[in-house]
Amino acid sequence: MPVISAERMQGRIDAIIEAATSVFGAKGYEAASIAEIARRAEVSDGLIYRYFSNKRDLLYRVLEAFYERVVAALEKEAANGTTFDSRLLAIVRRHLGNFVADRELCRLFLSEVRVASDYKGSTIQNLNRRYVSVLTALIEAGIAAGEVKPDASPKLVRNVIFGAIEHIAWPYVNGDGKLDVEETAIAVTNLICGGICLPSQNKA
Amino acid sequence: MPVISAERMQGRIDAIIEAATSVFGAKGYEAASIAEIARRAEVSDGLIYRYFSNKRDLLYRVLEAFYERVVAALEKEAANGTTFDSRLLAIVRRHLGNFVADRELCRLFLSEVRVASDYKGSTIQNLNRRYVSVLTALIEAGIAAGEVKPDASPKLVRNVIFGAIEHIAWPYVNGDGKLDVEETAIAVTNLICGGICLPSQNKA
Amino acid sequence: MPVISAERMQGRIDAIIEAATSVFGAKGYEAASIAEIARRAEVSDGLIYRYFSNKRDLLYRVLEAFYERVVAALEKEAANGTTFDSRLLAIVRRHLGNFVADRELCRLFLSEVRVASDYKGSTIQNLNRRYVSVLTALIEAGIAAGEVKPDASPKLVRNVIFGAIEHIAWPYVNGDGKLDVEETAIAVTNLICGGICLPSQNKA
Amino acid sequence: MPVISAERMQGRIDAIIEAATSVFGAKGYEAASIAEIARRAEVSDGLIYRYFSNKRDLLYRVLEAFYERVVAALEKEAANGTTFDSRLLAIVRRHLGNFVADRELCRLFLSEVRVASDYKGSTIQNLNRRYVSVLTALIEAGIAAGEVKPDASPKLVRNVIFGAIEHIAWPYVNGDGKLDVEETAIAVTNLICGGICLPSQNKA
DNA sequence: CATGAATGAGTGTTCATTCAT
DNA sequence: AATGAATGAACACTCATTCAT
Incomplete structure (x- = not known):
């Protein structure tokens, strides 16, 4: 008692x-x-x-609380939308938005946790898996619906997208530069969807 | 004397x-x-x-020596190739290859330097700029040659590519998982070139 | 609690x-x-x-504790006595006595603190001011009472007396030589009171 | 050779x-x-x-060179003058003047050497003895000439004078306050010669 | 339950001095 | 004679963590 x-x-x-x-x-x-x-x-x-149990545990619990919030929001977000494009855009937009809304916590995660040796196997990593799986699922759904090329690797695409966004957001997160969420979201989405090469080139 | x-x-x-x-x-x-x-x-x-001059300086000098080597190699690499596709593939392949060839140094850079507050304005950052500018230049050349969509933002594309590669390589660099350079290079290059969406979708 | x-x-x-x-x-x-x-x-x-807060602070606190004791004792001493001569002798005697009673602390003060750059503005300096002001006050009282020449500068006299005593005590404090408090006190007091020159000389 | x-x-x-x-x-x-x-x-x-032979030796040699210069000057000074008063004033004036002319070296001597454990028995201490003996000799001469009270202790008087002057000069030497050599020299000399007490007081 | 006093391990850095060249 | 590269000892201070009260 x-x-x-x-x-x-x-x-x-x-x-x-x-x-x-x-x-x-x-x-x-x-x-x-x-x-x-x-x-x-x-x-x-x-x-x-x-x-x-110790200082490190406290850090993790701080980030877990944050990550839980963010995962829930993304999962809810993912439930909306009809077309693949619009749903992808929504996810990208939200992911970028997180960096703006919680810059400090994102920096903490990127610079102190994901890079650390105790990240592997942590609760945070599991939350991260749930987080990114939202995108994997969308891509798989896109393939099933014929919106996405059938030979696209969902995992690869997911990594490319998250890697790209984090790379783009980092300077801002680290206190340097600005970040226009909407503009960036659209640009990234378009690039991922359509690629950069001209069709004529491929035919030649 | x-x-x-x-x-x-x-x-x-x-x-x-x-x-x-x-x-x-x-x-x-x-x-x-x-x-x-x-x-x-x-x-x-x-x-x-x-x-x-101090411990930190020693870390930087370790990475500078490494980065200089890597920058030179990439610049030399970039001089080869004819088509945009082949040259992009070469750069991607080499970047991925660096993570395999110098895993420890890459981890050091990603986890201890790029994330640190003294990175901005450092010699390493300048070397990094030279490094990534190789890709920016290729994309600009691709646009000029009509191989790349004229509305592609070279900087955005460059960030997406490097962000994607680093994200993909990180688990391996951090001592977890394998990394098939050739396979990954091709997959990433294809994705970036062609995008993931089926043309029919866009028309619909 | x-x-x-x-x-x-x-x-x-x-x-x-x-x-x-x-x-x-x-x-x-x-x-x-x-x-x-x-x-x-x-x-x-x-x-x-x-x-x-640090090593230096510890040194100061050691000497503050000592100085507070010594200041209080001198102020109490100064309350006694009737004539200027007797009161001056008491102060000189006590000041000399401090060097004998607390040789180590006096050496610490003279060799490590008063000579140091952080002495100015310190609590110790304030205590020192209180300490020496006892003598200044006595001289002013002596002037007011007609016992001391009206044109004597209390501050100068005070400096001469303390300077003299410290100079005389230093070899002893530094571990060399003896110090007869009573004899020295009387000699110094007489010298300060009566000067060294024969009156006949001044008339000539 | x-x-x-x-x-x-x-x-x-x-x-x-x-x-x-x-x-x-x-x-x-x-x-x-x-x-x-x-x-x-x-x-x-x-x-x-x-x-x-070492850093400490270098410090001593620096101060020896300085002290030799100053001793010679004082000895020369002492050769001049006729009356005791005028010669005393000259010595006091010169001693005070040294603090102004060579403030840095005086501070070095007072704060780093005289207070140190290796001062005793050093060449510097011998030079210091020669320096102060100029004043002892003057007082002895003053006694012999009937200008100074026969019961004055030359050594005590010498200590009082040098102690007083150093005490007065220290704040200036330490970078705080001004020092009017002439005015101070006269005031100190007068005090030492005539004392501070009114004759009437002593008779009462 | 809560407190906060007590612990003590851990290390970058300086610089007088030496001695191989 | 002169150099300057090489040495290596020496130490204040912080702070996560514990446990007596």
Whole structure:
């Protein structure tokens, strides 16, 4: 029988995650200190270790909370739309939009987590798989519906699209340059759909 | 009149860079210690600071040496080929090949440098610009030659291609999975050239 | 609600200051190491940094504790006495006595602090000002009472007296020679009061 | 038979001392580096060790050169004058003047040497003894001539005077405040000669 | 349950000095 | 004689984590 109520406990956890989100976001993982997070959450240092096993775990939980939100939104997004083109555009637009809406958290993910050795096998990686599988599914559906070339590899296409978008968004995420979501989304979608080569060239 | 010959001096520098390459590669930047690098280079700790201004500088110099090599190779590669397709394939193939040939250094670059705050304005960034400009130039040439759609944005295309390749290569670079250079190069090149959508779809 | 009692906390601080006093006193500031101070205080290195912001701060706090004691004693001393002569003698005697009673701390102050660039504006300097102002006030009172020449500059006189005493005490403080407090106090006081020149000389 | 001429050797030594004087003067002993001194003297690091046994020795030689100059000047000064008063004033004036003329070297001496453990028994201390003995001799002469009270202790008087002057000059030497040599010299001399107490007081 | 005092491992960097060339 | 490359010891400070209170 817990001495504090489940609600209060959850409130504590949420407060810590919220504080950690802003401190990690503002300073990065290394430069952030548990003491500062505790202070901001109005909690003692030690309490953090009751709910999180260590600093790294706290980072992951911050990003999990974020990723869950983002995965849900993408999955919902994917339910809409009729044609392949429009649905692809919607996914690309939303993915790009995430970088703008949550720049700090995206930077945290790209620079501190995906690149780290403990990423493999983590909950975050599983969330990432769910996230990207939305696009894989769309492509498979596109093939089935005859909208996408039957010999396209869904996984390859998905990697090309996400890789492209992240590469394009990174300078912005890293605090350098602007990012026009709509324009970029359309350009990327068109490129992926139609390719860059002139048909005449291929015939020649 | 230097007390040691220029050759010996260069030998020292090379030994340090080589040692640093392997230690940084094996442990990552943070976990690597100057003392271990010095030991491996059979040099005193202090000597490293005669040739490199600090640990960070040493990391950059390791990657600069690598990047210079890679840039030169890509520029040479780009000089060959006749058609746009064949030249694009060559560039893609080589870029992918770099990840296989120098996995550790690529990981170092992707995980410790490109993501870091001191990347902007660094010599490495300039080398990176030279590197990617090879592709930009090819696309511009392709447009001029009527091989590439005139409304293609060379910069966007370049970002999509490099982003895609890095995204695809990352799991391998990070020590997970395989990477079939030839197969991947062809698949990516085809996708970029021809897109994924069936022409009939666009007409509908 | 602190985890340890205020007494125990103060005990820790006192132990650190005491340990620092003896280590700084024995080896001087530079040669003293935080590790040794911590060991002697039976405390971890890190704890010192909870109570003191850095090594320099620790030195200052050691001397502040000392100086506060000494200032209070001098101010109390200054309250006694009737004639100017007797009160001046008491101050001179006490100042000289401090060098004997706390040789190590005096040496620390003279050789590591007063001479340092961070002395200006420090708490120690303020304590020093309070300390010396006791003498300035006495001289002003002496002038007001007609015991001291009306054209004597209190500040100059004060500087001459403290400068003289410190100069005389230094060899002793630095571990060389003896210091007879009473004899010296009387000699200095007489010299300051009566000067060294024979009246007949001045008339001639 | 030396491979270089004695003149050239002396030239080297002088150049090193001159360079050391300015570097030590500008940065203090600790912050000065042998490398910088060597660079400024247009000499190799190693050569310094041919003429000076170590960094500390170099500091002492810098100050010896300075002190020899200053001692000679004071001894010459002391030869002039007729009355005790005028000769005392001249010595006090010159001593104060040294702080103004060679502020950096005086600071070096007061803050880095006189306070150090290796001062005792050094050549510098011997020069200092010669320097102050000029004043002792004057006082003894004053006593012999009936100008100074016969019971005045020459050594005590000398210490009071030098202590006072150094105490007064220190803030200026340390880069804080001004120093009016003439005014201060007169005030100090008068105080020492005549004392501060009113004769009437002593009779009462 | 909560606190926050206490721990202590871990390391980049400088520079006086030496000695092979 | 002169050089300057090479050495290597020495240390304050931080902060994630623990556990006595």
